[in-house]
Amino acid sequence: MQRFAAHEFLEAQEALRSKHAEIEMHGLFAEMAQDPQLKNMVLNHQRQIMNAYQQGINLLMGKGVNVAATPQLAQIRTTEPATVGLNQPQMMAPNPHPTRLSDMTIATIMLNWHKAGSAIGMLWASECVDPQIRQYHVNGANLCQQMAYETWQYMNMRGFYQTPQLADHTMNTMINAYQQQPAMA
Structure with a gap:
């Protein structure tokens, strides 16, 4: 049996409980989604979360999990x-x-x-002493930020999430307030 620090073990339990809830919630979302593109995205996210959930269980059970590589999520293809x-x-x-x-x-x-999953995953990673548990949380945080960006892309395409923009003169004023760092001798 593997031995983990109490804090990282409890955080891993929290991560697994969260993934469990996300899997079920994504199932409900897929049933309710009207737009086929949204439904496909929800189901893809659910598969990714299910893989991460199983990886976490295998990691805690000491089944030789490779957490070195961060899973990559295909982004929405849009013109x-x-x-x-x-x-x-x-x-x-x-x-x-x-x-x-x-x-x-x-x-x-x-x-x-x-x-939120991305932010809390990095917080959990910062509290871990076991390198594999740490990497598991980093990978989870990265997967969450990828899924968040894909979701934002979908929302932006559909007009659900419009992003405000500052006026050009305001942006230029703010940018020009910074000075280049002098070259080191």
């Missing part, structure tokens, strides 16, 4: 570049009694869950 700037954004009033979640709500929950 449209990301849209920056606002184009009359509008939000519908929330429905406090839905029988089905909208595609925008599904994507928003996924985006926020993946963003």
Whole structure:
């Protein structure tokens, strides 16, 4: 039996519980998604999370898991570049009694869950002494940020997530406030 530090072992348990919940939640999202592209993305994310879940179990059971490589997620293939700037954004009033979640709500929950997963995964990694457990959390954080970016791409393409942009003069003023570092002698 492998011996782990208490803190990293408890965090690994938390990671597995979170992945367990994400797998189930993604299953619900896939059932509710109206847009086939969203449904495919949700199912792909679910597969990635299921792989990470199984890898974590195998790691804790000492089954010789290779966590050196970070899994890569294929990004959405789109001919449209990301849209920056606002184009009359509008939000519908929330429905406090839905029988089905909208595609925008599904994507928003996924985006926020993946963003939080990325941040907490790095926090957990920073607390680990075992190099494999540390790398497992780093890989999980990286996978979450990839899934968050893919979700954002989808939302941006559909107009669900518009990104504000500063005026050119404001950006130039802020950029020009910085000075180059002098060359070292």
